[in-house]
Amino acid sequence: MLQPRLVLWDWDNTLVDGWAAIEAGLNAAFAAFGLPLWGRAEVLGNVRRALRESFPEIFGAEWERARDIFYAEVRKQHLQVLTPMPASATALAAVAASGLKQGVISNKQGPLLRAEVAHLGWGKHFGALIGAGDAAADKPDPAPFRMALAALGAVPGADVWYVGDTALDMQAARAAGCLPVLLGDAAHDGGVSAAAPALQFADGAALAKHISAAFRA
Numbered sequence: 001m002l003q004p005r006l007v008l009w010d011w012d013n014t015l016v017d018g019w020a021a022i023e024a025g026l027n028a029a030f031a032a033f034g035l036p037l038w039g040r041a042e043v044l045g046n047v048r049r050a051l052r053e054s055f056p057e058i059f060g061a062e063w064e065r066a067r068d069i070f071y072a073e074v075r076k077q078h079l080q081v082l083t084p085m086p087a088s089a090t091a092l093a094a095v096a097a098s099g100l101k102q103g104v105i106s107n108k109q110g111p112l113l114r115a116e117v118a119h120l121g122w123g124k125h126f127g128a129l130i131g132a133g134d135a136a137a138d139k140p141d142p143a144p145f146r147m148a149l150a151a152l153g154a155v156p157g158a159d160v161w162y163v164g165d166t167a168l169d170m171q172a173a174r175a176a177g178c179l180p181v182l183l184g185d186a187a188h189d190g191g192v193s194a195a196a197p198a199l200q201f202a203d204g205a206a207l208a209k210h211i212s213a214a215f216r217a
Helices: 019-032 040-046 051-081 088-097 110-120 143-151 167-175 191-195 204-216
Strands: 006-009 101-109 128-132 157-164 178-183 199-201
Touching: 019 040, 019 051, 051 101, 051 110, 088 101, 088 204, 101 110, 101 143, 110 128, 128 143, 157 167, 167 178, 167 191, 178 191, 178 204, 199 204
Parallel strands: 006 101, 006 157, 101 128, 157 178, 178 199
Antiparallel strands: none
């Protein structure tokens, strides 16, 4: 049974559901520019890369104004609508009980990520919290992985798990020399076959069960 040396996590749709705030922020920016609004399915299907990469494609030369509108709306409500994904707390506790270090690498803006971790009281679990803008480049570039691993005193390897919910997360893990681990079925992103993970767990409970069993053996 595969044992990780340490576990790195994606944030949105992996450990938490904060999509209501992201959807509100995007639609505030779209409305300001007279663009069609997105429903939840479109948000889930399209939000992958960091804002500094995706917004210039959508808003062109005025992408920074759109960014400011987006973040203003997100900051109004992101802590109020934030909820843990099913059994994510169980998974974090199982990894911690096994004596493993953990970190988060997200394409959510770094200060927002760290505020959400603090709000949930999960800071004790993580030795690294790397969000968009913290490294020279964002996922799927390896730069945030290098930053997180340095903070954790570790190096990449097949026993460093990066757990995420999208094909981009799996791509990022491979580019960084880590093991791509899919949580969920990636139905919003082309399915498991498109994500091509090395390991896949249905949810946090299944991952927690695996970790607990692996470290009892």
